[in-house]
Amino acid sequence: DSGVTQTPKHLITATGQRVTLRCSPRSGDLSVYWYQQSLDQGLQFLIQYYNGEERAKGNILERFSAQQFPDLHSELNLSSLELGDSALYFCASSRTSETYNEQFFGPGTRLTVL
Amino acid sequence: AQSVTQLGSHVSVSEGALVLLRCNYSSSVPPYLFWYVQYPNQGLQLLLKYTSAATLVKGINGFEAEFKKSETSFHLTKPSAHMSDAAEYFCAVSDQTGGGNKLTFGTGTQLKVEL
Numbered sequence A: 001d002s003g004v005t006q007t008p009k010h011l012i013t014a015t016g017q018r019v020t021l022r023c024s025p026r027s028g029d030l031s032v033y034w035y036q037q038s039l040d041q042g043l044q045f046l047i048q049y050y051n052g053e054e055r056a057k058g059n060i061l062e063r064f065s066a067q068q069f070p071d072l073h074s075e076l077n078l079s080s081l082e083l084g085d086s087a088l089y090f091c092a093s094s095r096t097s098e099t100y101n102e103q104f105f106g107p108g109t110r111l112t113v114l
Numbered sequence B: 001a002q003s004v005t006q007l008g009s010h011v012s013v014s015e016g017a018l019v020l021l022r023c024n025y026s027s028s029v030p031p032y033l034f035w036y037v038q039y040p041n042q043g044l045q046l047l048l049k050y051t052s053a054a055t056l057v058k059g060i061n062g063f064e065a066e067f068k069k070s071e072t073s074f075h076l077t078k079p080s081a082h083m084s085d086a087a088e089y090f091c092a093v094s095d096q097t098g099g100g101n102k103l104t105f106g107t108g109t110q111l112k113v114e115l
Helices: none
Strands: A005-007 A010-013 A019-024 A031-038 A043-049 A053-057 A064-068 A074-078 A087-094 A109-113 B003-007 B010-014 B019-026 B031-039 B044-050 B056-058 B065-066 B073-078 B087-095 B101-103 B111-115
Touching: A005 A010, A005 A087, A005 B010, A019 A087, A019 A109, A019 B031, A031 B101, A043 A064, A109 B031, A109 B101, B003 B010, B003 B087, B003 B101, B010 B019, B019 B031, B019 B087, B019 B111, B031 B065, B044 B056, B044 B065, B044 B073, B073 B087
Parallel strands: A010 A109, B010 B111
Antiparallel strands: A005 A019, A019 A074, A031 A043, A031 A087, A043 A053, A064 A074, A087 A109, B003 B019, B019 B073, B031 B044, B031 B087, B056 B065, B065 B073, B087 B101, B087 B111
């Protein structure tokens, strides 16, 4: 158990819909990251927040957005869902934003878009 | 930008045999490198990390990796494979391009351990 929690574990929805994925980082970690894992794209970095502020952006679609709240939990919002958005979405956290800090991953949310 | 390349998407070994999973990196600055393992239907678990303190890094579950600058490699090894090592292994580099601290992953190597 990494100490990072993600809800829900599974999500099945239809095209065009909007969903919210939730992540709670390890106690004391200030940085939260979101990654997408799919068969064709592999593991891709989406976005990073540090202490409530956006720190880095990766290949995140405009239909996707995220935020980190004052209690440090984070939410990833996916809207106008397409079949290709079906993937495993991981949240990770680290103590700070320094590059030598290892990231601890949650169990993931498996999103299926029908 | 930093990147990693994992050679061999599938590796099969016999139980008790040496495990060698290959990772080469590309980086214009001294890299921070990581190996993660993913068991079926689970998240990624950190095996070990290289942060320039020592070139030979020991991790959990008997795994270790050696950083070789001359070869731009960070291969993962384990002297004796166990059935429980069957999983997918990912090499990653910490990339500060564009600010922040993102991990750029390789494409993964599926390790199969046979009796």
